[in-house]
Amino acid sequence: MAIDIPRIPLGDWIESGLTYLTTEYSVVTRSISRLTQTGINGLNDGLMWLPEWVLMALIALLCWRLAGTRLAIGAIAGLALIWNLGLWDPMIKSLTLVVIATLVAVVIALPVGVAAALSERLYRVIMPILDFMQTMPAFVYLIPAIPFFGIGSVSAIFATVIFSMPPAIRFTTLGIRQVPKELIEAADAFGSTRSQKLFKVQLPLSLPTIMAGINQTIMLALSMVVIAAMIGADGLGNEVWRAIQRLRPGDGFEAGIAVVILAMLLDRLTQSFRKERKQ
């Protein structure tokens, strides 16, 4: 009775597509790879070159300026603990990946988000793609990253950018669409060009919302950077990974706590930035 429906070779198609892309565009991927690696190394070396206490002081100062004394004290305590646990280097490596991935994600997300806000047609194309990107399990992105960029940090950045970008796009679009209609009318009535309207009215007014999106992007980037240890990204994730392989739960938890501290710091910092701009 069973009707033999041939299995759709979806996986095969995707694979051959990827093979095609990796071979045809190897020049592109290789130069992207080199560029990214240079960025990672530069930032990483810079942060490592600074003595631990100097960097701690700088971060504390930033926290104090943006959010006040409490966060500054919290930052010093948290970072001191990481230093004490001997997790300073992996923490810096993770931070580097987060910073670079976020930068790339935001640079792509802002124009895309703006475009989707201004064009109804683009909006209808982009929103389902974002849904798709966000519901796809995180580490699936790791797999195509490898044929493109090989094992290591560049692949981690690639996967992280894709995984963490959607909220930045979504919130940018939302922010711009939320600008009250009367203000758009006012800008139009005085004869603003499209770009004057965008840069003098729409973007400044959606900044708090955009910052909320960037905050989420940073959080997602951090979680992905940890997972990316599976494809050879250095950092705190790698510490966890090693602890699992060696069955040393204590080490694993220590690295986990370091991730939590880093996450809280980044979160509070970006949130306070948002609040400051809101006034």
Added chain:
Amino acid sequence: MSDTRPVKIKVRGLSKVFGSQPKKALELRDQGLKRPEVLEKTGQTLGLSNISFDVYEGELLVIMGLSGSGKSTLIRCLNRLIDPTEGEIIIEGENIPELSEKQLLECRRRHFSMVFQNFALFPHRTVQQNAEYGLEIRGVDKSTRQKTAADSLKQVGLEGWEDAYPNQLSGGMQQRVGLARALANDSSVLLMDEAFSALDPLIRKDMQQELLELQHSMKKTTVFITHDLDEALNIGDRIILLKDGEIVQMGSPEEILTSPADDYVARFIEGVDMSRILTARSAMHPVRATAREDDGPRTVLHKMRENGIDSIYVTTRERKLLGLLQADDADRAAKEGQQSIAGLMTQDFPSVGPDEPLHNLFAMFSDKSFPIAVVDDSRRLLGVVVKGAVLAQLAETGEQ
């Protein structure tokens, strides 16, 4: 309102259909159907239908109508915040609906600035930066635009508030910023869409007064929208009444009050305090008899007896008012054999200009009950107002 004044904006056959099949809606309109039927048959809203009017240079034109009558649509068609479906809007030889996007920007910058019902101030900009906006986008250099904006802020009484943000100001002050932002732009036409409707009544009266003063001193062509008749009568040089997207009446405040075009207008003007609106001119009668300066006392007495009056205004040949002569004095002079009335006149009588509001006239009727003389700028006698006529005029317009 003489129609010889230069025309600033000429609107002809302007229509706006909201919906996807404007042609169909306009066809039905041409067959004589009105907005409700058109909506029922086609699902299209006839926002404006075949509107024609002129805005004169320097006047304050009020467009009035109930909610949904199309006021906002009309004012937004003028600067094309809404694209009209058909018709012409001509300003300085340019037909606005036909302008390209670039020309439209230029036209908006040069000709129009707008004040909005809910102020529409930019919350991320200071008061000063808000006032500078129009100049900034036109690329005016920083020091010039700062000075111009500061001047307009001063004009609306906001000196010292330059660095505040809009949300730190009261509603009345926010709308002053809105007004300053529009004035700083020095466009040739000011568009105001229910600009004072969100303010509470006292502030609103103040703002109306200030607008009037500004408008008198600057002679800025202004199109002002309101749904409030008192406001319209208070500030308008002319009023256009809209209903269901069509003009039902157009004229001076007085014309609208004294001869409402139809029931809609009449209902609108119910409950207005007429005495504030009507002027001496509307209650004035032609003078039945006047005396000349070279008449003798007997002639004058004769004129008075003939017309059944016991006092008479004396004028020159050119009808210039010289004074008032009472019957008693003329009688005495006649008995004494005087030949001239020159020394007998009194100056103790009330006189007003033709635009004096009626409610100011009540207090002038003295015990002696002289009629009030209505004179023009060169004191020529235009007519007289008697007490009964004022009341009759009020009663008459009140009934309609």
